[in-house]
Amino acid sequence: MKNILYAITHSLYSGRARSYLIKNQIPFEERSTGHESYKAEVLPLAQLPTIPTLVTAEGKVIRDGAAIIEHFESMNGGANQPLGPRQRVLSALFDVLGTDGLLRPAMHYRWNFPDDNLEFIRFHFVYSQRDLPDRDEKTEAMMNRMRHAAQFFGVTDATAPLVESLYLDYLLALNAHFATYPYLLGWRPCVGDFGLLGPMYAHLARDPHPARLMQQRAVRVYRWVERMNRADQDVPEFFNAETDYLPDDQVPETLLRVLQCLAEDFVPETRAAATTINAWLKAHSPEPGSPAVGRVVHTIGAAEFSVRGTTLSGLAQPHRFYLLQRVQAIYESLTAAEQASVERMLLACGMEDILALKLDRRIGRTDNLEVWL
Numbered sequence: 001m002k003n004i005l006y007a008i009t010h011s012l013y014s015g016r017a018r019s020y021l022i023k024n025q026i027p028f029e030e031r032s033t034g035h036e037s038y039k040a041e042v043l044p045l046a047q048l049p050t051i052p053t054l055v056t057a058e059g060k061v062i063r064d065g066a067a068i069i070e071h072f073e074s075m076n077g078g079a080n081q082p083l084g085p086r087q088r089v090l091s092a093l094f095d096v097l098g099t100d101g102l103l104r105p106a107m108h109y110r111w112n113f114p115d116d117n118l119e120f121i122r123f124h125f126v127y128s129q130r131d132l133p134d135r136d137e138k139t140e141a142m143m144n145r146m147r148h149a150a151q152f153f154g155v156t157d158a159t160a161p162l163v164e165s166l167y168l169d170y171l172l173a174l175n176a177h178f179a180t181y182p183y184l185l186g187w188r189p190c191v192g193d194f195g196l197l198g199p200m201y202a203h204l205a206r207d208p209h210p211a212r213l214m215q216q217r218a219v220r221v222y223r224w225v226e227r228m229n230r231a232d233q234d235v236p237e238f239f240n241a242e243t244d245y246l247p248d249d250q251v252p253e254t255l256l257r258v259l260q261c262l263a264e265d266f267v268p269e270t271r272a273a274a275t276t277i278n279a280w281l282k283a284h285s286p287e288p289g290s291p292a293v294g295r296v297v298h299t300i301g302a303a304e305f306s307v308r309g310t311t312l313s314g315l316a317q318p319h320r321f322y323l324l325q326r327v328q329a330i331y332e333s334l335t336a337a338e339q340a341s342v343e344r345m346l347l348a349c350g351m352e353d354i355l356a357l358k359l360d361r362r363i364g365r366t367d368n369l370e371v372w373l
Helices: 012-021 036-046 065-075 083-100 104-113 114-126 135-147 160-177 191-204 209-215 219-227 253-284 296-300 318-332 336-349
Strands: 003-006 028-031 052-053 062-065 302-307 309-317 363-366 368-373
Touching: 003 012, 012 065, 012 191, 012 296, 036 052, 036 062, 036 083, 036 368, 052 191, 062 065, 062 296, 065 083, 065 191, 065 302, 083 191, 083 209, 083 253, 083 318, 104 160, 104 191, 104 296, 114 135, 160 209, 160 219, 160 253, 191 219, 209 219, 253 302, 253 309, 253 318, 296 309, 318 368
Parallel strands: 003 028
Antiparallel strands: 003 052, 052 062, 302 309, 363 368
């Protein structure tokens, strides 16, 4: 039996897991969630109808890209985890930034440019489902729900110029970094590369409008997206390529500039989300073991925050803090000297607050579900 990845081509989170399997040369077969085996055999064990979901060669069902990567990292000795304390923290942080911190531009550039994107997107939504009589009707209903997703993350007519300005600043900074190194931390991908790839592949490098922007303004980022979907190192433009992470726990200034760009909205949004979720926790006191993801998110509400004088309102999502717990756990495991080094690094890029931004209740994972502890 082989590993089976249930995913769809245009899914943000699927790209993260798919790339990990490719880069680590883990054999797998990819199936759409429209495959008859998904609802009948996989979904009852996956708990939620989210993707990606993996059925391992041994028959174990794993829902969510973070859990899929964690499963294989536990088996391969952390092959995609750098050893230095600063690099370890940044790898985990970029995983959060990619899977949760770039949802706003990902949704905006997919759904708010229908003249360029709509037919491309519709094709993928249609053919991710089985050919049943109601397929077209289901497709339109699904797409209509997703069209509103950008608004959940704070994209409106008033905020769209800010969203685009922030994204372009980040895109150009990332392009400058990839002029020197093919991956975030040097010459091989880390967990953070896979997390960052999620929005950068499925939405921002494939949908026609943002793909054209990336190809014209940030060709090195586009090459990284291609590179992350190949099993080999794929660095022919680097004539003196090495093979490992940067030595001595180095973090390039170019990468700190990328973090500085992302911090502009990620930090104030995370701070506001923590306040909103903690108020909800105080008011509702969810039972230990009850879901911290899924429908419960919409009962928590939105968090307001300001960036460059513009007010945004985004859905406050506990899952961001579930991922941030990993960053904070790495930091807390370090020696005092190592912690001080990490603090200086994060201060230099405006990310220092993420070490202390926590919920009043921790989130764990039981039977494929993120739950309140």
